[in-house]
Each structure stands twice: as structure tokens, then as C-alpha cells.
Amino acid sequence: MKTCLVVDDSKVIRKVARHILETLNFKVSEAGDGREALDSCLESTPDVVLLDWNMPVMSGMDFLRALRDTTLDRRPKVVFCTTENGMAHIRAAIEAGADEYVMKPFDRETLESKLQIVGMA
Amino acid sequence: MHQPIPQPSRSLAVLAALLETRTGQQIGTERAWRVETALKPVIRDRGLETLDQLVAEAACQPEVATIVVNALLNHESSFFRDAPVFDIVTEAARDMQAQIGTRRLRVWSAGCSMGQEPLSLAMCFAESYKDHLADLPEIIATDVSDSALNRARSGRFTQFEIQRGLSVRRMIEWFDSTGPDWTAKHALLRNIQFRRMNLVADPLPGGRFDIVMCRNVLLYLAPKVRRKVLDRIAGAIRPGGLLVLGAGETVIGQSDRFRPSGKYRGLYTLDGEIAESVPSA
Numbered sequence: 001m002k003t004c005l006v007v008d009d010s011k012v013i014r015k016v017a018r019h020i021l022e023t024l025n026f027k028v029s030e031a032g033d034g035r036e037a038l039d040s041c042l043e044s045t046p047d048v049v050l051l052d053w054n055m056p057v058m059s060g061m062d063f064l065r066a067l068r069d070t071t072l073d074r075r076p077k078v079v080f081c082t083t084e085n086g087m088a089h090i091r092a093a094i095e096a097g098a099d100e101y102v103m104k105p106f107d108r109e110t111l112e113s114k115l116q117i118v119g120m121a
Numbered sequence: 122m123h124q125p126i127p128q129p130s131r132s133l134a135v136l137a138a139l140l141e142t143r144t145g146q147q148i149g150t151e152r153a154w155r156v157e158t159a160l161k162p163v164i165r166d167r168g169l170e171t172l173d174q175l176v177a178e179a180a181c182q183p184e185v186a187t188i189v190v191n192a193l194l195n196h197e198s199s200f201f202r203d204a205p206v207f208d209i210v211t212e213a214a215r216d217m218q219a220q221i222g223t224r225r226l227r228v229w230s231a232g233c234s235m236g237q238e239p240l241s242l243a244m245c246f247a248e249s250y251k252d253h254l255a256d257l258p259e260i261i262a263t264d265v266s267d268s269a270l271n272r273a274r275s276g277r278f279t280q281f282e283i284q285r286g287l288s289v290r291r292m293i294e295w296f297d298s299t300g301p302d303w304t305a306k307h308a309l310l311r312n313i314q315f316r317r318m319n320l321v322a323d324p325l326p327g328g329r330f331d332i333v334m335c336r337n338v339l340l341y342l343a344p345k346v347r348r349k350v351l352d353r354i355a356g357a358i359r360p361g362g363l364l365v366l367g368a369g370e371t372v373i374g375q376s377d378r379f380r381p382s383g384k385y386r387g388l389y390t391l392d393g394e395i396a397e398s399v400p401s402a
Contacts, residue, residue, distance in 0.1 A: 085280070087298050090289060101289040103280050110284045113199070117288045 002120055003027045003044075007037040007060065008052040008081070013104075017050055017081070020108045024121055034058025038066050046076050048120050050102075050111075053082035053089070064096045077118045081106065132176040136193065139179065143190045144265045145321030145350070146341040156193065163192050191268040195341070198234040200286035201241045202336070203368050206387065210332060211245040213363055213385045214258060217331050218250075226258035229330045229357065231320055232338035233262035236273030237286070239313045240305055242334070244295055247309065261326045263318035274315050276305030320350050329359040336367035344375070351376035360393030 004026040006017045018028045029046065031037035035058040037049065049067075053060040064078060080093045081102040090101050100114045115121035136156060137148040148156060157172055164175050167185070179186040201207055218226050230239040239262035250257050264270050283292060283303040296303040316326065320338065333354050339347045354364060355378035364379055365388050366372070372379045372389055379389035 085298075087293060090293055094289065094293075098289075103284060106284070107281065109199075110281060113285050116204075117286075 001025060001027050002048065003029070003046040004048045004050055004120075005029050005031060005037060005040055005046040005076070006050045007031045007034065007055070007063065008050075009033060009055040010052075013052070013081075017111070020111050021050075023108070024112055024115065034060060034063030034066070037063050038070075041067060041072065041076065042070065045072050045074060048077045048079060048115065048118070050079050050081050051098075053080060053084045053093075061092070061096060064093075064098060068097055077120060079114055079118065132173050135176050135180065136189065139186055140190055140193050141343075143186075144194065144319060145343075145346045146194070147343050148193070149341075152195075152341075159192050160189065163188055187267070191266050194266045194269065196234050196266070196269050198237045200237045200283075200291075202238065202286060204286070206336075206365060207241055207245050209385050209388060210242065210334070210363075210365060211249050213388065214246065214332065215249055216384075218256070218258075221331075223256070225256060226332070227328060227330045228258050228260050229326060229333045230260060230262040231318075231333060231335040231354070233264050233273060233315070234266075234269050235278075235282070236262065236276065236305075236313070236315070237282075238262070238334060238336070239273075239315075240276070240295075240309060241286075243309045243312045244291055246312070247295075257312050258331075260313045261316065261330075262313050263316050263320075263326065265317070265319045267317060270315050270317055274310075276310045277302050278304075320353070321346055325353060325357045330357055330362060331359055332363045332365065333358055334365040336365060337370070339366065339370050339375075347375050351378065355379065355391055358391045360391055362391050364389040364391065 004021050006014050006028060008014050009032050014030045018030065021028045029040060031040050033055040051060045051063065060080060060082065077099045078097065079100040079102060080098050081104060083104045085103040093101055099118045102110060102114050112121050133148065133153060133156060140146050140148060160172060160175060164172065167175065167178065169175050175189065179189045214226055228242060230242060233239050239260050242260055246258050262273065279302055283296065292303065295306055295309050297306060335354060339350065342350060351372060355376065358364065363382060363385065379391055382388040382390045
């Protein structure tokens with residue numbers, strides 16, 4: 001069973017994403033900001049991180065940069081999932097190392113499609 | 122004297138006959154449940170209340186019948202649907218192009234819906250031919266639905282549509298952000314000619330094709346209509362050319378003009394001499 005860490009400061013979004021991911025046979029864990037997510041990755045690296053952009057304490061971009069600087073044995077696939085839907089943000093995320101990008105609002109088909117593209121569904 | 126009240130099954134029979142006459146497609150039992158859902162927006166837009174009222178209007182107003190047919194057609198599609206097929210078709214196109222030299226390859230996307238399939242092909246070809254873009258294959262994309270074709274020609278997709286099957290890298294390379302939607306760049310659209318065509322009855326696009334993609338279309342046709350369509354497609358492919366069907370579709374038992382391609386998994390080859398050995402007319 002593949003593992004996915006859902007990182008979002010909204011409990012509602014985390015709940016919706018968890019529900020969809022569980023129907024796609026993922027084992028899901030959650031984090032409310034980038035710092036919590038980084039700690040979680042250091043403790044147990046998931047296969048995929050579904051990552052919000054704007055969060056308190058540590059943003060999604062800061063998390064991505066910090067993740068790059070870690071010495072994890074394997075790097076999780078990182079899929080941004082955000083309302084920042086402009087071209088500039090998308091380009092910046094890819095340049096920072098994101099593997100895919102989901103523009104909110106999202107549905108099951110979108111999430112499944114993006115996970116297939118990164119080879120995880 | 123009271124008018125007989127049309128029963129739902131009678132309305133369904135009228136709609137089935139209308140769809141089959143106009144497109145060759147059938148409303149099978151697996152699609153029957155969708156009919157009312159598909160037509161609900163049309164019923165509402167015309168200020169009607171029931172399916173029976175809409176069927177009565179469609180029976181005497183051809184323009185309403187056209188709207189109903191367009192609504193009944195399944196436009197379900199996504200970019201790179203069954204993604205491995207696009208790698209295989211790109212490889213086949215590369216091999217064929219190496220054999221035919223400078224002639225432009227011709228590819229037909231039959232039943233192109235809102236354009237995701239021909240656009241996916243155009244992206245693959247542009248990436249594969251990046252050192253000789255002038256030789257890009259010619260893509261003809263046809264569909265029976267006017268409304269789907271209008272969408273396809275616009276190259277415009279909603280945020281939900283653009284994210285189905287398309288990687289973010291390809292999205293930002295080949296599409297512009299236009300308000301809430303995403304629109305295919307001219308560089309992509311200019312390689313595709315969209316045409317309205319009923320596969321069962323209309324004249325075929327002129328000339329012969331090297332590759333025909335006709336995916337998830339045959340499954341909506343009656344068996345005898347399937348055979349007719351496969352015969353028509355066979356007449357439009359160069360000998361040695363390739364046919365691509367949907368994942369659940371086959372030529373077996375429907376046509377003896379094609380055989381499974383030994384080289385390209387899941388594709389069919391038109392029996393006959395390969396194109397290069399056929400004297401030109």
C-alpha cells in the first residue's frame with residue numbers, strides 16, 4: 001500500500017483529500033503546516049506528499065526547499081495542491097522541484113490523474 | 122378526447138431512433154439511465170418540465186432534435202487517455218516517417234470529442250519532431266457533434282478538464298492561462314484540422330491515412346454498423362497503415378481487413394502491401 005502525506009492547514013481539505021486517497025488505496029497521514037510535514041518525512045518518508053502552498057509556520061515552498069536539503073534516502077513525489085493557480089506560481093513550483101501540480105478546487109478524477117502521472121496510482 | 126400520455130419507455134425509443142438515425146450510435150441499456158440526466162439542462166433551458174415534452178418538441182423541430190442529439194452524445198474524454206497508447210503511436214509515427222522520407226504523415230482522429238485526443242497527439246508529435254517541425258504529421262480530427270467540435274476548435278478547457286491526463290509541464294508548455302480556463306497555443310492547434318463527420322454516412326476525409334485512431338466509438342454502434350465503419354476506415358488507410366481502437370474494442374469478428382500489428386502492441390495493421398511498395402496512382 002502506498003503512503004501519502006497530506007499537508008494543508010485546512011482540516012476540511014485534509015479530510016476530503018484523505019477520503020479520496022483512501023478510496024485510491026493510499027495509507028494517509030496528515031500535517032497542518034510545512035514544519036510538521038518535514039518532521040513527519042524525517043520520521044517516515046511517504047511515497048507522495050500532497051502539498052498546500054500557503055500555510056502558517058512553514059509554507060509549501062519553504063517545505064519543498066527544506067526537503068531538498070535533507071539527507072533522506074529516497075525523495076517522495078511532491079504534488080502541490082493549491083489555490084495559487086497562476087502561471088508564475090506553477091513555474092516556480094516546478095523549478096523548486098515539484099513533480100506535479102493540482103489546482104484547487106479538485107475532484108477525485110483530477111487527483112487520480114495527477115497521481116497516475118507521477119507513477120503512484 | 123385525451124391525448125395519450127407518452128410513457129418514459131416510448132420517449133426513450135424515440136430518442137434512441139433519433140440518435141441512431143443521426144449518428145449510428147445506440148442507446149444501450151447501460152446508457153439508458155444517463156438519458157434523463159444528459160437532457161435535464163436542455164429541458165430546463167427550453168423552459169420545459171418533462172422529458173416527454175422535449176421529445177415532442179424534437180419530433181417536430183429539427184433544430185431541437187440537433188440539440189438533443191448533441192446532448193446525448195458522450196463527450197467524456199481526457200488528455201492522454203490510456204497514456205501508453207500515445208507512446209506507441211509516437212514510436213510508430215517515427216518509424217513510418219523514417220520509411221516514407223519527406224512526405225508528411227497523415228493521422229486521423231475519428232470521434233475526437235472536444236479535442237483532447239488530437240491535441241495529445243499534436244503534443245507528442247511536436248516533442249518527437251522537435252528538430253524538423255516543418256515535417257510534423259497532418260492531423261485530421263472529426264466528430265459527429267457540432268458542439269463538441271466548436272469546443273475542440275477553440276482549444277479552450279476548464280480547470281477540471283485541463284488537469285485530466287495532462288502533466289503540469291505539458292500544460293504550461295502548450296497552453297496559455299486565459300482567465301479561469303486554459304487555451305491551447307496556436308502552435309499546437311495549427312497542426313489540426315477539425316471537421317464535422319458522421320462516421321457511418323458522411324464522405325470520408327480525402328486521401329489515405331497512415332494512422333487512424335478511432336477509440337471508444339465502435340462500442341456505441343450496433344454490430345452491423347461497426348462492420349460498416351471498419352470497412353470505411355479500411356478504405357481510408359494506406360496498406361500497411363495502422364488502426365488504433367479503444368482499450369475494450371477489437372476488430373476480431375468485426376472485420377477481416379485488419380490483423381494485430383506484430384510490432385506495435387494493441388494496434389492493428391491494414392492487410393496488404395506496405396505503403397512504400399504500392400505504386401502511386
